[in-house]
Amino acid sequence: EPEVTQTPSHQVTQMGQEVILRCVPISNHLYFYWYRQILGQKVEFLVSFYNNEISEKSEIFDDQFSVERPDGSNFTLKIRSTKLEDSAMYFCASSEETGLRGNTIYFGEGSWLTVV
């Protein structure tokens, strides 16, 4: 079964450093997403991306965050200057262009970011 893959699985970074989390969405998918889950909290939507631009973003997705699809396969989340509160599991997800809402969103296994 096709899957969304994420790297790294775990990253520890110093506060103030830049972090790039990488994702390879399912190959025929056209919508891409990032979510995060702070330990013990709910999964939160960050951003959706379609046709090489952000289609929707949440309040969490402020100027320190950016997303990019640098080539035909990767989808990245960059955090410019990490803060302690950015420590979380970051999930990449992708979906087909068409389909019932919600049920075609496939999640990766997550990248656990620890900011120290």
Next chain:
Amino acid sequence: DQQVKQNSPSLSVQEGRISILNCDYTNSMFDYFLWYKKYPAEGPTFLISISSIKDKNEDGRFTVFLNKSAKHLSLHIVPSQPGDSAVYFCAASLYGGSQGNLIFGKGTKLSVKP
């Protein structure tokens, strides 16, 4: 601001019995609801969904019930199996919102004992 609430952080059920996971929401503009299952070290996996125009959707052992007047939905798993042990997330999307902008609850950890 918890628009989607799962008030039970955990639930323990005997194998073969029914598991009932509950979810409440506050925003009447939600028009689509989903349940995701999550195993440790894995991402959420879609389980079942329901549109706000329906009150029940069934898929094998899984049934989701929606009570719009009470702003409540529940997931029934019958019969429960040990492999169902996971964290279950209720999620909702807003009418007119993008399909990816899901608002999740905090999850309920289900343990099915053999």
